[in-house]
Amino acid sequence: MTHRPHRTAPRFGVNYTPSQGWFHHWLDFDLDDVRADLDSVAALGLDHVRVFPLWPLFQPNRTLIRPRAVEQLGLLVDAAGERGLDVAVDGLQGHLSSFDFLPAWTRTWHRRNLFTDPEVLDGQSAYLRTLAAALADRPNFLGMTVGNEINQFSGDPHPDPDRISPDEAAAWLRRMLDACEEGAPGRFHLHAEYDAAWYQDDHPFTPAQAARIGGATAVHSWVFNGTAQRHGPDSVAVAQHAAYLIELSKAWATDPRRPVWLQEVGAPAPHIAPDRAAGFTRTTVAAALDCPDLWGITWWCSHDVDRSLADFPELEYSLGLLTTDRRVKPAGRALADAVAEARATAPAPAPRGTALVLDLPEEAPKRSSCAPGGAYFEAFMRLAADGARPAVVLAARAADPAYLAARGITELVTLDDLGTAGGTAGSGSGTGAAPR
Structure with missing residues (x-):
């Protein structure tokens, strides 16, 4: 049974990256450090955090889920609640910031498909059930996300994928x-x-899976996927990328009011230079808040990665709203100000009356037209640059008056109308950007 959150004003939170030891902090869990980190998050006026237990540390053997690790997760959730923060928990980590974290019972001599092997499925299910049950009675526990971008294990560009069908x-x-x-x-x-x-x-x-399975649709918006490289850091496309993904996701939802969670978005250097990070934060938040049915915005991330830790991609070190010694950075101040302003004055966004028709089948095997440089992506950004607030509707729904009315759509625009139907196609393999 799928449960949906109650519709409220958008939530504002952050993906919690511990200031001491990054996610390796689970190896040397220090509740005082966690409390200090969460104090610095709460001081920004945010209302929730998304947290990441490392799967191989919590379930090092298929039939061993470490009680002490689960207890420490509970302590973190309780510490967040003491500071007025709700907590969403990601289960299968999986993959974080270019590193894979998979238990030994799924790799090398025990190699088996993460998505189809019966014993792996039993182990994963037991693990997710155990984490959820341990937190179920805590009032500030929002719920579980299955894992962080675990789809990256299913195909290219992963160097050793576990290939599966839709x-x-x-x-x-x-x-x-x-x-x-x-x-x-x-x-x-x-x-x-x-x-x-x-x-x-x-x-x-697929898009349909994202928009129909689970309590909401999650989107992760990263402009290093070709958007910033193609259009430049001060472009409409960069400012609107998160809003575009929110609106794109709605096209495949069967529920016209399904909530969308902007679960990751951040200002990656050098694509967004440090002196532009605050401006990028303001424009991205404003654009996302102009999308109806937004559940919330969860920024990536809370604290920078300590440069004593080796081998991260350069952009990962400086994504925090706060430094490793918990000082607020310009992007952190910009987000805090945007949150305060939104709570004080922002009205609910009006429906997006103009929709750009997306002529793809619902199963959408070919979707690179929607990627940066693709004909559909570029047409959407052209409309946005001209001052429109485009929505997205599948061609199969464009003749359904009840559906259009439910979304508040009163005008349909096609690529032919814009003279771009034969425009630049995507590469056929998406952006080529690595997952995070």
């Missing part, structure tokens, strides 16, 4: 979400993919 991906998602629901009935459980699901031809995780 049907197998859908079956895996449903089983994992069922496990979350069994552990914590009625909470806000969902899944989240990196943008290959929206942009990459033939990727097994």
Whole structure:
């Protein structure tokens, strides 16, 4: 059974990256450090955090889920609640900031498909059920996300993928979400993919899965995917990329009012230079808040990565709203100001009356037209640059008056109308950007 959050004003939060030891902090868990980090997050006026237990540390053997690790997760959730912060928990990490974290019982001598092997599925289900059940009675526990961008393990450009079909991906998602629901009935459980699901031809995780399975649709917006490189840091396309993904996701939803969670967005250097990060934060938040049915915005990330830690891509070190010694950076101040202003004055966004028709089948095997440089992406950004507030509607729904009315759509525009139907296509493999 899918549970949806109550519709309220948008939530504002941050992906919690511990200031001491990054996610390796689970190896040397220090509750005082966690409390100090959460104090610095709460001081920004945010209302929730998304947190990341490392799967191989919590479940080092298929039949061993470490009680002490689960207890420490509970302590973190309780510490957040003491500071007025709700907590969403990602389960299968999986993949974070260019590093893979998979338990030994899935790799090398024990190599088996993460998405289809019966024993792996049993282990994953037990793990997600255990985490959810341990937190189910805590009032500030929002729910589980199955994992962070775990779709990256299913195909290119991963160097050693566990290949699956779209049907197998859908079956895996449903089983994992069922496990979350069994552990914590009625909470806000969902899944989240990196943008290959929206942009990459033939990727097994599809837009329809993202927009129909789970309690909300999650989108992760990263302008290093070709948007900033093609259009420049001060472009409409960069400012509107997160809003574009929010609106693009709605096209595949069967529920015209399905909530969308902008679960990751950040200002990656050098694509967004440090002196532009605050401006990027303001414009991105404003654009996202102009999208109806937005559940919330969760910025990536809370604290910078300490430069004593080796081998991260350069952009990962400086994505924090705060430094490793918990000082607020310009982007952090910009987000805090935007949140305060939105709570004080921002009205609910009006419906987006003009929709750009997307002529793709609902299963969308070929979707690179929607990627940066693709004909559809560029047409949407042209409309936005001209001052429009475009929505997205599939061609199959464009003749459904009840559906259009439910979304407040009164005008349809096609690529032919804009003279771009034969425009630049995507590469056929999406953006080519690595997941995070």
